Amino acid sequence: MKRQLWIGILVAGILLGLWTTFKVYTAGFTVYAKTDVLVWTLPLSTYIFLSLTSAGLAFVSSIPVVFGIKRYEAIEKRTVYLEIAVLLGSFVCLILHLGAPLKVVYILLSPNPSSPLWWLAVLYMVYFVLLVAAFWRIHTGKMSRALGTLVFLIAIFTSTTLGWLLGMTDARPSLNASFFSFYFPLTGFASGLAALILFCILDEELSGQERSEGHTVLYNEAARLMGITAGMVLVLFLWRTISGGISSTAIEYGAFRHMIGSIPYNIEFWLGLVVPTVLMLIPSIRATAWGKLTASALLLVGMFAGRLEFVLSGVVRPLGQMAEGRPEIVSYIPTVYEVLVALFGLSVMLLIYTLGERYLKLEAVPE
Amino acid sequence: MPRYAMVIDLQRCVGCGSCSISCRNENNVSEGIYWSHKITETSGTFPNVRYHYIPTLCNHCTNAPCAQGCPTNAMHKLDNGITMHDPKKCIGCRYCMINCPYGVIYFNWKDAHPSWRGNKAVIQGATSSPAEEVRKVGGNGTPYYNPERDETLPGIRPKGVVEKCTFCDHRLKRDKLPSCVESCPADARIFGDLDDPQSQVNQLLGKFRPFRLKEALGTEPAVFYIRDFSAAGYPRTKGGI
Ligand code: SF4
Ligand code: SF4
Secondary structure, X not given: OXXXXXXXXXXXXXXXXXXXXXXXXXXXXXXXXXXXXXXXXXXXXXXHHHHHHHHHHHHHHOHHHHHOOHHHHHHHHHHHHHHHHHHHHHHHHHHHHOOOHHHHHHHHHOOOOOOHHHXXXXXXXXXXXXXXXXXXXXXOOOOOHHHHHXXXXXXXXXXXXXXXXXXXXXXXXXXXXXXXXXHHHHHHHHHHHHHHHHHHHHHHHHHOOOOOHHHHHHHHHHHHHHHHHHHHHHHHHHHHHHHHHHHOOOHHHHHHHHHHOOHHHHHHHHHHHHHHHHHXXXXXXXXXXXXXXXXXXXXXXXXXXXXXXXXXXXXXXXXXXXXXOOOOOXXXXXXXXXXXXXXXXXXXXXXXXXXXXXXOOOOXXXX | XXXXXXXXXXXXXXXXXXXXXXXXXXXXXOOOOOOEEEEEEEXXXXXXXXXXXXXXXXXXXXXXXXXXXXXXXXXXXXXXXXXXXXXXHOOOOOHHHHHOOOOOOEEOOOOOXXXXXXXXXXXXXXXXXXXXXXXXXXXXXXXXXXXXXXXXXXXOOOOXXXXXXXXXXXHHOOXXXXXXXHHOOOOOEEEEEOOOOOOHHHHHHXXXXXEOOOHHHOOOOOEEEEOOOOOOOOOXXXXXX
């Protein structure tokens, strides 16, 4: 009964998403909170959030094959499947961000290798195929070292290429601090760990399964790793704030300075980084299921807000002739449709995961 | 192959906006989109203030970050230096808008010319609706549609893709100057070939000290500005403390 209700909610989210899709392609993109300035908003930031979470999950799923830590095999199948679900959710948001998604075929017909976006698109195609192949291998009871290693490499390439993609934007320094090629994989790893912990523990709690000793040890270890990673992200985040937001005198950083006082920034900082780091550094809290659940859920909420903060810090300050007749900083509140796009992506991801959980024996351990 | 460039003489420019109006007509530019625009600034402190007017358009940068970043080559460079866009290949990712430092690329958030699509007459039975008006005169999207634009680019760009100035490449093909240049009543826009040492463009660039927008970014714009308009004088002074 509980499962049916859950699936019903997700189907409702998807139906609303389909209705949004219809509105976007009939009424136009004006249903988004657009101005000519705010060209990248919530649909794109949700895509970035999900795709980096997927890359982070890939790092975790590669631990047994790449780093030889066998105890992670116990959650490998679930991790790889979650990666696929998260990636498909991200594609939904990306499609609804693009003005003409059917023309993506031109990425193959008219390639531009000087474009990081082209590389990203190609890498994601390869990534998706590899993930499906890796999952199939695990599902049929085998492991593939080569596939696992390739998934790991592609996850590094996708998350770092995103850093290049934004690093190219010389006109918008809020986006192009060179450390983003490091920041993205690291934050992706943090959100990947958080997603994994959240889903694994929730699954066990909701299905009333007895947690094995091995899983308890594993989750504690993953939670500690998540705390450490969140702490590292926190340090980088603070340096980004100090160098770009406080000590820089460049007017181009005005957008980022503006974002420092914003809601997404503060959610990211306090809820997404400070609280999970503190919770996971206290051993007695880390040992509890609720502690891990709270920290991972908050970290994910923080990362979601952080991706929006990041995207907005690049666009809220109009450039060149776009600034004509506009305030120095353009304010942004997502529209209902933009929120529905984000919910659409999340619902697709959760439904795929729920169905996998039901029919694909995600708890199985490969030989 | 020429390498096209434009010089804008700010002393001659009177800020009338003819360039922008003629651009709209020539290129069937929709409401809210500006292939030709301006930056206005006020400098000084009251009561000592001045107003500056800088006409803007795509700079057809030699190192165009918009084209470099476009995943499908929809935004691309032509051999003659023009930064051209092909809506057929454009996936509407808006990465070019993020990369362009000058804010000259616009996204078609909705179908073009929305105010000409209406089916409601102002006075029922007496006046035509905008859509009827377009049909009556055989227009396309607008009653004043220019079919010549179709020669190198869809005359009206569809929803979901970007667009921007093309230096009127369709006119250049017919040995005509860009529409904004032609329509400028003050001859403030001078167009020509940078590779021809004798072109008027090169003569002006050699005579005055030109500047380009955001030069430090290294985009190498092909739109140059010379001189400045100021009728003001001031008594010779060394200032004071
Ligand atoms: S002004 Fe902008 S759109 Fe035009 S060529 Fe330069 S970067 Fe590209
Ligand atoms: S919006 Fe179109 S022209 Fe601009 S980068 Fe994307 S595909 Fe290229």
